[in-house]
Amino acid sequence: MKDAIRDNFDESPNAYDEYERRTGRFEALADRLYDELDRRTSRIGALLDAGAGSGVSTAVFDERGAAPIAFDLSGRMLRECPGTIAPRVQGDFDELPFVGEAFDAVVFTASLFLTPDPARAAREARRVLRPGGGVGAVAPLGWTTLDGDDVFAPLARDSRSPTGADDVADALDANFGVESGEWAFRTTAEDLRAFHAVPAMAARLYPRLDPDERLGRARELLSDVEGPLEQRWRWFVGV
16 A cells, blocks of 8 residues: 555645645645644654655744654655755655654654554654654545535545544554644635645545546546535644
């Protein structure tokens, strides 16, 4: 599965950046998550951005005064990081290539739900954190109408992550004292379609299809969805 996840994101930088320019969603998630982490930890210096992607979240953490390392499974995504972001390290956050107690914070902005073994990743985050350090994570809860109805319920197709938010919660709870909450972002049907125009996100709908076929099927599936909508996320901070 890890090879498939890496390959999906290797196909995704352009569409991913187009979605981010359209919505600013991942920047907003990183900014809010940093605020929650900052309120609960004494210091955020060295920060591991675990699942940094193209560096949107890393740039936020850098601007907020941390000293981030961009870490991601996809080398192609990492190459899209802004030139000012350094260092960049390719690897798997289930097996972090760092010594123990190396970081003040480990942040999975929108990534921990992508591993089939979040408990292992949480243990690795615990290992590389200094005493008093904190972990932050965000997991998707789905897309709804403004009345709270699941957008995908009438479509007979789920937009499903490899790991659900409850499994992320269990993994973090086993290793940290965790607080959590939910965020809802007003969005549109056009944004929903743009999200699933990213090959890695379209794989949430059609994981067994090749990128071109899954993108075509996703466009067809979502063509009649109308807005306005909400995209909902659950956040976690553990110390």
